[in-house]
Amino acid sequence: MENQDKYTLDVLKYLNDDETFQLLKKRWGYEKNTKLIVMGQIERKDKESSIHRLTNLKNIEEIPLRYPLENYNGYHNIYIGLTLSEDFKNGQWVQANLKLAPNKEREKQLNPFELNVQISSLMKLDEIPIKVIESGIHNNFIENWIVEHLAEKNTEEIKENNKSILADQEILLKRQNKLENQLKGLEEREITFIEKLEKHQEKIESCTLELKTIKQNPK
Structure with missing residues (x-):
């Protein structure tokens, strides 16, 4: 979400992993006991790399999602992994359940909210047919x-x-x-x-x- 409160590293360093995760979910409009399921596009880092990330994040109401971190200059995307099934193509829209990245990775990125995709949760999203869009709906x-x-x-x-x-x-x-x-x-x-x-x-x-x-x- 673009217009939301942002947090500083000084504030977040006093929270444990669960508190950090719940705070992020709350800011992104998710209930405490629900999974953090988002929509996004698969993106390969570059032709020479096997790293895949989830970009253009949106919640189920299709509202864009960004890390609520003050003075954060990193990427607002999610690490998927080094290997990905051939069923998933670059640029494809998918649904995925997210979890906190390992603590070392969050410290490296200076982002306590850094997330990873649970690979097993990846699901392709089929596009709405063009005839439906052209109908004005x-x-x-x-x-x-x-x-x-x-x-x-x-x-x-x-x-x-x-x-x-x-x-x-x-x-x-x-x-x-x-x-x-x-x-x-x-x-x-x-x-x-x-x-x-x-x-x-x-x-x-x-x-x-x-x-x-x-x-x-x-x-």
Whole structure:
């Protein structure tokens, strides 16, 4: 927020991390027990660097956010990290949850409010279609468009999920057929074994009978 009270380093040095974080949230219009979720654009430091930052910070009401620090000449952006998923492009608008940067980094930047992005919280923000903007409606949270957009997005996700389910079903069906063939083979081997066993049993009985006959009629 541009027009807000600013604090000096002399005042902030007496606050612990939680007090500092809560003070910043309050100045930026966030309730104590809510997450510090902001909107911003991904920016790569330069072509040779892998450092990514979040710039053009805004709160959920789209009000620009700046560090409320007196005589601060540093950047009003947020460190994201050295590596970033290919899903996120330079200049893309995203939503992110913020946290205090490590104490050493805040001391180095002479900014007790210095923040970092929680990487796992990064979420792409889809732009409002140009046809909606041209219609003269400028509210970025247009209910009907959001419903239509989410319906489209969910339909695509459902299609992808269905493809995945069908692929899984095909794999399971192949496994089932393989197991059935293996079971059939085992059953055939069992039948063959039983038949052989029965033949051997018949031979044994025949030999036993022949032996008795010999004993009863010795020459």
